[in-house]
Amino acid sequence: MTGSDERNGTVAPAPGRKARRVKIADIASAAGVHPSTVSRVLRADPRGRISESVAERVREMAKTLGYRPDAVAASLRTGSTQTIGVIVHDIEDPVYPPILRGIEQRLLERGFMTVVGNTGYDPHAEAEMFEQMANRMVDGVILGTTRLQDPVVQRAQELGVPLVSVLRSTEHLECSAVVNDCASGMRELVDAVVAHGHRDIAVIAAPQDLSTARDRLSGLRAGLAAHGLEVPEERLFTVERMDVEAGRRAASTLLERRPDPPQVIMAVNDLVAIGAIQACRARGLRVPDDISITGYNDIPLVDMIDPPLTTVAMNLSEIGMRSADCLLDRLSAPEAEPQLTRVRPELRLRESLATIGR
Amino acid sequence: MTGSDERNGTVAPAPGRKARRVKIADIASAAGVHPSTVSRVLRADPRGRISESVAERVREMAKTLGYRPDAVAASLRTGSTQTIGVIVHDIEDPVYPPILRGIEQRLLERGFMTVVGNTGYDPHAEAEMFEQMANRMVDGVILGTTRLQDPVVQRAQELGVPLVSVLRSTEHLECSAVVNDCASGMRELVDAVVAHGHRDIAVIAAPQDLSTARDRLSGLRAGLAAHGLEVPEERLFTVERMDVEAGRRAASTLLERRPDPPQVIMAVNDLVAIGAIQACRARGLRVPDDISITGYNDIPLVDMIDPPLTTVAMNLSEIGMRSADCLLDRLSAPEAEPQLTRVRPELRLRESLATIGR
DNA sequence: TTGTAAGCGTTATCAC
DNA sequence: GTGATAACGCTTACAA
Numbered sequence: 001m002t003g004s005d006e007r008n009g010t011v012a013p014a015p016g017r018k019a020r021r022v023k024i025a026d027i028a029s030a031a032g033v034h035p036s037t038v039s040r041v042l043r044a045d046p047r048g049r050i051s052e053s054v055a056e057r058v059r060e061m062a063k064t065l066g067y068r069p070d071a072v073a074a075s076l077r078t079g080s081t082q083t084i085g086v087i088v089h090d091i092e093d094p095v096y097p098p099i100l101r102g103i104e105q106r107l108l109e110r111g112f113m114t115v116v117g118n119t120g121y122d123p124h125a126e127a128e129m130f131e132q133m134a135n136r137m138v139d140g141v142i143l144g145t146t147r148l149q150d151p152v153v154q155r156a157q158e159l160g161v162p163l164v165s166v167l168r169s170t171e172h173l174e175c176s177a178v179v180n181d182c183a184s185g186m187r188e189l190v191d192a193v194v195a196h197g198h199r200d201i202a203v204i205a206a207p208q209d210l211s212t213a214r215d216r217l218s219g220l221r222a223g224l225a226a227h228g229l230e231v232p233e234e235r236l237f238t239v240e241r242m243d244v245e246a247g248r249r250a251a252s253t254l255l256e257r258r259p260d261p262p263q264v265i266m267a268v269n270d271l272v273a274i275g276a277i278q279a280c281r282a283r284g285l286r287v288p289d290d291i292s293i294t295g296y297n298d299i300p301l302v303d304m305i306d307p308p309l310t311t312v313a314m315n316l317s318e319i320g321m322r323s324a325d326c327l328l329d330r331l332s333a334p335e336a337e338p339q340l341t342r343v344r345p346e347l348r349l350r351e352s353l354a355t356i357g358r
Numbered sequence: 359m360t361g362s363d364e365r366n367g368t369v370a371p372a373p374g375r376k377a378r379r380v381k382i383a384d385i386a387s388a389a390g391v392h393p394s395t396v397s398r399v400l401r402a403d404p405r406g407r408i409s410e411s412v413a414e415r416v417r418e419m420a421k422t423l424g425y426r427p428d429a430v431a432a433s434l435r436t437g438s439t440q441t442i443g444v445i446v447h448d449i450e451d452p453v454y455p456p457i458l459r460g461i462e463q464r465l466l467e468r469g470f471m472t473v474v475g476n477t478g479y480d481p482h483a484e485a486e487m488f489e490q491m492a493n494r495m496v497d498g499v500i501l502g503t504t505r506l507q508d509p510v511v512q513r514a515q516e517l518g519v520p521l522v523s524v525l526r527s528t529e530h531l532e533c534s535a536v537v538n539d540c541a542s543g544m545r546e547l548v549d550a551v552v553a554h555g556h557r558d559i560a561v562i563a564a565p566q567d568l569s570t571a572r573d574r575l576s577g578l579r580a581g582l583a584a585h586g587l588e589v590p591e592e593r594l595f596t597v598e599r600m601d602v603e604a605g606r607r608a609a610s611t612l613l614e615r616r617p618d619p620p621q622v623i624m625a626v627n628d629l630v631a632i633g634a635i636q637a638c639r640a641r642g643l644r645v646p647d648d649i650s651i652t653g654y655n656d657i658p659l660v661d662m663i664d665p666p667l668t669t670v671a672m673n674l675s676e677i678g679m680r681s682a683d684c685l686l687d688r689l690s691a692p693e694a695e696p697q698l699t700r701v702r703p704e705l706r707l708r709e710s711l712a713t714i715g716r
Numbered sequence: 717t718t719g720t721a722a723g724c725g726t727t728a729t730c731a732c
Numbered sequence: 733g734t735g736a737t738a739a740c741g742c743t744t745a746c747a748a
Binding site: 068069070071072073075076081083090091092094096097098100101104105108113114115116117118120131132133134135136137159274277299300301302304305306307 | 426427428429430431433434439441448449450452454455456458459462463466471472473474475476478489490491492493494495517632635657658659660662663664665
Binding site for chain 2: 717718719720721723724725726
């Protein structure tokens with residue numbers, strides 16, 4: 001029974017299906033006014049002032065007839081769909097859901113809907129998806145798959161499609177971006193690692209064509225440099241994809257290569273860190289007694305794994321909301337200069353990082 | 359450079375912005391044919407057969423001018439947006455991303471886009487969201503928030519909007535649904551619990567207005583009955599929301615109520631189970647030495663927590679794909695009878711379930 | 717095989 | 733204040 005009273009007055013469509021949809025013209029003739037008047041009333045158009053009596057009658061009629069505006073027709077006329085597109089690599093990657101939630105929440109407040117597309121890490125799919133969305137279905141795009149040089153960003157400029165990059169940015173900030181402040185997060189993490197007595201540090205990084213991966217590595221190096229340390233060549237490894245399996249393989253390689261394991265493995269993200277933990281265990285190392293591991297992201301449940309993972313928590317839903325704000329700004333001011341917004345993350349110290357007696 | 363050759367022939371819009379968008383009429387006059395001919399060529403309309411020479415010329419022109427079809431205009435004309443809506447409670451709930459991925463993947467293959475909406479567990483938001491989507495923006499809806507009696511399902515019928523329920527179903531199958539086979543999953547789990555020697559079993563269930571919650575509880579009872587067991591009133595608890603916090607509170611209450619803890623707590627899902635683990639620990643109980651815990655869902659990382667959680671893995675992406683298939687079927691055959699599809703889950707035995715010596 | 721013309725439902729811009 | 737009218741860009745009978 002909840003909410004059913006909201007539909008009071010709605011004429012149930014005759015059981016003989018497919019009741020023709022009520023349109024503005026129907027309301028107009030029922031209320032004895034012109035369609036344009038109805039339109040003005042329903043959109044509360046501030047220009048054409050309508051007498052309250054007519055407005056009342058029209059609203060009444062609209063409700064009685066069960067009028068539902070046709071968003072497609074309105075879009076064709078106005079050139080705006082009140083919809084924005086979000087492109088992500090893989091919605092199962094735990095960084096995306098909180099971002100999407102932030103985006104969606106903010107957009108909904110402003111009357112926008114959100115269409116989502118997965119690329120499955122395929123640049124071709126990404127381009128294709130963008131084209132589809134750009135074909136007038138969306139008013140703008142939030143790109144969560146941005147590479148340092150990204151053809152999609154360029155294409156968006158060609159087409160004049162408002163675009164904001166989220167989570168990553170392009171090399172020369174060709175478009176506005178809202179990112180995590182990876183460098184500062186990494187520095188805090190490095191400070192903690194060093195403060196725990198670690199000196200022999202191995203790193204599992206990711207391909208440097210992603211700004212996140214690059215910022216994390218450079219932040220890490222900067223942090224170490226501040227302590228007079230560095231990452232020797234043979235302690236630096238790279239994964240192609242940032243998942244558990246890749247982390248496991250990289251850590252295995254890492255542990256094979258030298259007889260003595262490092263004191264700590266700093267992974268480019270939590271999934272890779274988890275893979276590293278598994279690889280260490282597989283070789284009989286205890287974590288964190290024999291070797292410490294750090295991640296990045298603080299994805300759900302990493303505080304519950306064994307051992308709880310030391311990591312850096314991005315403020316993902318905030319990043320999402322900011323990117324939505326940013327896109328909405330661009331819709332109203334398309335010519336504005338691209339802006340880079342950095343959202344600060346927070347260090348999460350947990351048991352996977354042990355203190356080393358010196 | 360990848361893929362840029364695909365845009366060969368595209369005339370870069372003059373730097374003097376806002377190049378008017380190329381439309382079918384432009385191609386028509388450029389190619390010296392009628393717009394309708396262009397339309398037929400571009401949609402590869404099988405009826406109006408076009409001479410290959412004209413077709414060739416038109417395609418050529420379209421490419422040269424950088425034509426991009428206007429999806430909105432086409433939708434207004436055809437009445438189809440090639441878009442479907444998915445409504446979920448909270449995209450951060452880990453059950454949804456794999457489902458969305460399955461849905462999106464399948465729909466994309468068939469040329470559909472996916473718009474997603476979060477309700478935040480608010481029935482009013484759910485109804486609102488459905489109305490928005492139904493206002494001609496989508497060809498159909500996949501509902502992931504279905505309650506046993508769901509006004510949205512009824513509303514979809516009124517409006518003639520094709521709708522498929524995913525993950526849950528309505529009481530009397532008013533619409534097609536693709537669900538996990540909760541009952542059979544629970545039975546398998548109960549068999550395992552009993553086989554491990556447990557007899558004193560506490561249950562944290564969820565409100566029975568969700569079909570999943572109901573099916574799990576009835577499956578659990580049926581499973582126990584098969585072993586001549588039951589859940590006494592004082593061992594049955596209910597959480598309002600299925601998250602960690604609620605699980606923690608329920609388990610605390612449970613442990614307070616009787617001096618002796620049960621041998622095992624079977625939680626309605628993994629998050630609740632994790633809350634239960636935390637509550638047990640907070641009261642000084644070791645898991646699984648002093649008390650066993652089981653979950654349901656096998657969300658990411660529950661195999662990595664301490665202790666690894668015994669649970670049941672739904673086949674979520676398959677559920678997603680099937681629901682997409684089901685919706686597409688309904689688009690072509692709207693009058694078909696509602697179908698219930700059950701997808702079988704798999705038991706995941708892990709350390710959180712200990713063997714009890716008898 | 718191709719052209720003609722009539723919309724799809726809405727809103728913007730005029731007039732009155 | 734309200735009405736008339738013309739698009740928005742595309743598709744599709746129907747004609748030729």
